[in-house]
Structures are given as C-alpha cells and as structure tokens.
C-alpha cells in the first residue's frame with residue numbers, strides 16, 4: 001500500500017528525510033515511531049502529496065505520489081498533526097463541508113455523516129459546535145473528516161498526542177474498528193508503547209533515517225539485550241547508586257526517588273551477586289526483581305544508536 005525508494009527531503013541545510021526505503025503492506029497497522037524532529041511528519045506530508053520529495057520516489061497503492069497526486073488523494077485519508085476545526089460549525093456541518101469537498105452529492109451526505117459520527121462515537125454530538133467538543137472528541141471528528149471518501153489508507157500524524165488516557169483508549173478503539181474494516185493504517189507517534197500492542201509492524205525513525213523496521217516482537221528481541229532489575233529501597237538511592245556504578249556490566253541506571261531501574265548484563269547468578277553486595281553494604285533493600293524490559297527503553301536504545309545501525 002505504501003512504498004518508498006530512497007525518499008529524501010531537504011529543507012535548506014536540514015536533511016529531514018534521508019534515503020528512506022519503506023514498505024507497508026495492505027491491511028497493516030504500521031506504527032511510525034521516532035523522537036521529535038525524526039522526519040515522520042515530513043514523510044507523511046510527502047505521502048499525502050503535500051510536499052515534493054527532494055529525491056527518491058514514493059508510491060501509494062502503485063500510484064507515484066508526484067506523478068499522480070489526484071489518484072493518491074482518492075486513496076488516502078490524511079490527518080495532520082495540527083488541523084483547524086472551524087469553530088462556528090456544528091459537527092454535522094463540519095463533516096458536510098468536507099463531504100462536499102470530496103464531491104459526495106447532497107442526497108448521500110446525510111447518510112455518510114451519520115455513519116461516520118457513529119463510527120467515531122459522536123452521534124450524540126451531531127448538533128454540537130465543534131469548539132464545544134473536548135480535545136479527544138475533536139480528534140475523533142478529525143478522524144471522521146479524513147474518512148468521508150472511504151479511503152483505503154489512513155495516514156495519521158500523532159493523532160493521540162495531547163489526549164488524556166481515557167481519550168486515547170477511545171481513539172484507539174475507533175482505530176481498531178477501522179483496522180477490522182480492512183483499512184491500512186499508517187500512524188505516527190513518539191511513544192512506542194502507545195502503538196506497540198495495536199500495530200502489526202513498526203518502523204523507527206531517527207534523524208531522518210529508518211533505523212529499525214519489522215514486527216514489534218522481532219524488534220524487541222533484536223534490541224533488548226541484557227536484563228532489567230528493579231530495586232526498591234527504604235532509604236535514599238545515593239549509596240546504592242554509588243555501589244552499582246562501580247559494578248561491571250551495568251548498562252543503564254535510572255533513579256526515581258527510592259526505586260532504581262538497572263539494566264545489566266548477565267543472568268540470575270549475577271543478580272544474586274549484586275543483591276548480596278547491596279545487603280553486605282547495609283543498604284536496606286526491600287524488593288529486588290527482574291522486570292520485563294520496558295518497550296520504551298528498547299525504543300530509546302534503537303533511536304539513540306540510529307546513526308550506526310542503518311536501516
């Protein structure tokens with residue numbers, strides 16, 4: 001559904017996207033992950049035919065985005081990271097405006113709008129002014145707007161950013177429904193866990209490059225390395241930190257008040273050794289346990305090593 005070949009975009013001296021080779025199969029929910037400035041929005045705007053690439057090519061469902069923008073626009077629904085919502089319109093009028101823009105004839109508009117409002121769970125807000133809607137509702141209305149022409153592919157740029165947990169869950173459940181309808185969903189976020197359990201595949205961008213791509217589990221296995229242990233203390237972390245900093249094979253150390261999250265090489269014997277050192281030092285440990293590696297840590301590892309790893 002999406003393919004790019006050496007896709008690049010420069011803004012003056014800034015190389016926002018560097019030789020990107022991406023493939024997204026039809027029907028996939030694909031998470032496009034990366035920190036701020038990684039090049040996600042730029043890539044999405046090129047795929048949405050709103051920006052011209054500096055080099056390389058991109059195809060949507062076989063259509064070249066540069067040569068066939070009209071065909072591409074019929075296939076995609078694009079939700080940018082910021083969009084206006086025409087405050088003086090009701091939800092229904094807002095969608096009617098876009099339905100008209102997409103050439104949906106007036107007799108069909110009412111039905112299309114009802115169906116969309118139901119899908120995004122806003123049927124009861126049909127007559128509400130858009131500026132009276134909560135942020136989560138506005139986002140869902142924005143999603144409905146990019147569905148008016150029943151596109152096969154959705155390109156959603158950080159749709160969940162700024163939403164509270166409940167609004168995120170609601171948004172995600174609408175996305176699940178769209179996925180079950182067979183839509184291909186290309187969605188970006190700078191937070192991997194937010195997408196990991198929803199997406200079939202992910203691509204991680206860092207400084208314009210795709211540094212990892214594949215199914216979530218494969219990527220986790222490839223980059224996990226080592227183990228993570230949580231150590232809970234009855235005292236301030238200073239003494240424990242000093243001790244751990246001298247130990248070999250400690251790959252990361254995060255302190256949150258009296259809890260330490262320690263990335264380390266080695267197996268359970270090594271963990272036992274560390275625990276006995278802490279105890280021998282008189283440090284009051286009341287919990288010491290291995291935890292599943294945080295998916296966010298894996299992401300930071302990938303993104304942090306981006307330049308070296310290559311696609």
Ligand SMILES: Nc1ncnc2c1ncn2[C@@H]1O[C@H](COP(=O)(O)OP(=O)(O)OP(=O)(O)O)[C@@H](O)[C@H]1O
Pocket residue numbers: 011014015016034035036037038039040041042043081190
């Ligand atoms: N119109 C523009 N003019 C100049 N530089 C730009 C423009 N658009 C993007 N950039 C630069 O290109 C790089 C990639 O930006 P982009 O917005 O694509 O990243 P992103 O991964 O979407 O980040 P964010 O999550 O912050 O939106 C950044 O360095 C950005 O400053």
